[in-house]
Amino acid sequence: MSASPASGYVRSSVSFSSGGDALIRRRLLMSLIFQWVCRLLTYASLAVLAVLLTSIVWNSLGRLSPSFLTNHYSVNPVRCGILAGIWGTFWLVLLTACFSIPVGVGSAVYLEELARDSFLVRVIKVNLSNLAGVPSIVYGILGLTAFRPLMLFLQALFDGRHAVNVMGLFRVRLLKLEIFDGNILIGAMTMSLVIMPTVIIASQEALRAVPSSIRMASLALGATRWQTIWRQVIPAALPGIATGVILSVSRAMGEAAPLMMIGVLTVASMCPGGIESPLQLITDPTRMLSVPFDQFTAMPVEIYDWSKQPDPEDRFTAVAASGIVVLLVVLLMINATAMIIRAKAARGLKW
C-alpha cells in the first residue's frame, strides 16, 4: 500500500510563517524545537567522537614515534613501547579467526540452509541470541576455569618424557614444548567463544540475503543440497559473510576483559615465540611452533595497565595514548577493508 514504509522522510509542506492562528504557531514552534533537540543529540555523539579522538592524539604527542612500535615495555616511559602487544594481538587474532570462522560460518550454514524446524534447532537459535548478550568477562571465567586443565594435560604430555607408539611399528618421542599458563591458545579459544555469536549472526544475515531462486535453480538442475550450498549459496553470500566476520574478529582485537581473566601478562618484555620482526617468520619458521603455548600480552591489556599506572607525574598517560592510537589505526584499517568489501559487493551482483 504505502510506497516506502522504510523511510519516514517527508519534507514538511507547512512552513513556520504560514500559521495565522496563535495555537498553530505554537505547535509549529514546538515542532521546530523538537527537531533541533533531536539534531543536537545526534550531532552531540559525533562531537564526543571528535573530542575523544582529539584528546587521545593530543595526549599521545609526547611519546608517539617509530621507536614506540619497536620497543619493549620499560619502566621508563620515554623508552616504553608496544612491540610485545602488537605481536601478541596479531597471533591472538590470527588463531581466534582460525577457530571462530569455520565453526561460526558452519553453524550459520547449518541453521540457515540445512536445519529442519525441530525442538533442538529452536533451542540453538534461542540460546544464540542469549549468548550474544553474555558479558565478555563471563567467558573469561569460563576460559580460566575450563581451559586451564586442558593446558595442564598438554603440559604433562609435552614435557619431553613421553613417546607414542605408531601402530606398533616405531615410537615417536614427543618433543619438549614449554607450555605456559595464560598462553595464546587459551586466549584464542576464549576469544573465539566471545565473538562466536556475532560471527554466526552476521553470517546468517548474509546467507539470508541470497535469494531462494538461486537455490531452487541449482536443485532443479540436479545438484545435491551440499553442492548447492558450496557452489552457489556460499559464493553468493561471501562478501556479506566476509564483512560480518571481519567486523566480529576486529572486536576480538579491542577486547581485554576475557584476557585479564585468563591471566595474560600485563607487562611483557618478550614477544611470543621470540619473534620480533616479520623477517623472522621466514628465517626461523620453527619458532612459530611454540607461539600458541607462549605467554603473551595484547594491546588493550597493555593500554589498561598503562592507564592505571599510579604515577604522580602522569608520565604514562602519553604512553597509554600512543598505544590507543596504534590500536585505533589498526582497527580503522580493518574496518575500512570490511567497508570496501561491502561497497564492492553492493556494486557487483544485484538480484
Added chain:
Amino acid sequence: MPSWATQRIHRRHETFIRWTLFVCAALSVLTTAAIIIVLLSNAVYAPGAKVAFFERVSLREFLTSTHWKPRDGEGGQFGIWPLLSGTFLVAFVASLVSVPAGLGAAIYMSEYAHPREREWLKPVLEILAGIPSVVFGFFALKFITPWVLKPLFHLVGMDVSVFNSLSAGIVVGIMVTPLIASLSEDVIRSVPGSLREAAFALGSTRFDVSARVVVPAALSGILASFLLAFSRAVGETMAVAIAAGGSPLLTVNPLRGSQTMTGFMVHASTGDSAADSISRMSMYAVGITLFVITLGINLLSGWILRRFREVYQ
C-alpha cells in the same frame, strides 16, 4: 543420470557434512552449558575436594551483609551490596546519557534527516560503537574527570575523586548510545508510512507525528533497546575498571569511587592469591550474580519485544 553407487556415496557425503555442521551449531549450546556448569560448580556446589564459595560463605551473608572485603582468613566480609550499588550506579548514569541521546538520534535519523545525511551518520555511529572499551576508560580517567567534571563541580564547591562512578557512567553511556540508536531506528523505520501520512493529513506537526504516533507505535522495540543497553552497561568491564576505581563502597554518590561486579572480577583475577582461596572463589559468586542479572534483563527485553509488538499489515 548418476549410477546407484554414486548416489549412495553422495548421500553418505551429505550426511557427514550435515552432521559436522550440526556439531558446529550445537557448540553454542555447549558453551552456555559450560558457562553454567563452571559458575555453579565453583560458586554453589563443588564436587571432589574443592569447596565452593557458598559452602563457606552463607547465601544469607552474601545477600544481606553491606561490606565487601574479600580477604582470606579473619576479617573477610562478603556482602554483594557494595558491588551491586556500584554496578547499578554506573548503569543508571549510563542510561541517563544514552537514553535521550540514542532515542533522539534514532528519531532524527529516521524522521528528519535527509537520506544522504543518514548515509554518513550511520557509519560514523558505527565507528563510535567499534571503539574498544579500554579507550573509553582512558578517556574517562584522563579527560572527562580532570577537564570536565572537576572544573564543573568546582564551580558549585564540590570535590570529585580521581576515580568516580560519574565519569565511568558517562563513558559507558556514550558506548551504548549507538546500540540504542541503531536498534530504535530499525523499529521506528518499520512503522508503516501510512500511519505518518494519516497523521499529517489530520493536521499534525512533525513533532506530533514523531512523539504521538511513531514512537508509541514502536514503543516495545524502543523499550527493548533500552533494556539491552542497560544490560550491556551492567556487563561493561574495562572502561569501568579503569574509571570507577577499586573501592567497594555502598554509596549512591557518583562523585566518589566505587567498584562494580565486573571491576571486582578483573581485580580478583590479577591478584596473586591462591586458586582455591576464598577471595579467589568469590569471583565465581560475583560472576554468577552478573550472569543471572544480565540474562534476566535480556530475557525481559525479548519478552517485551514479543508481548507488546504492534503488528501492521
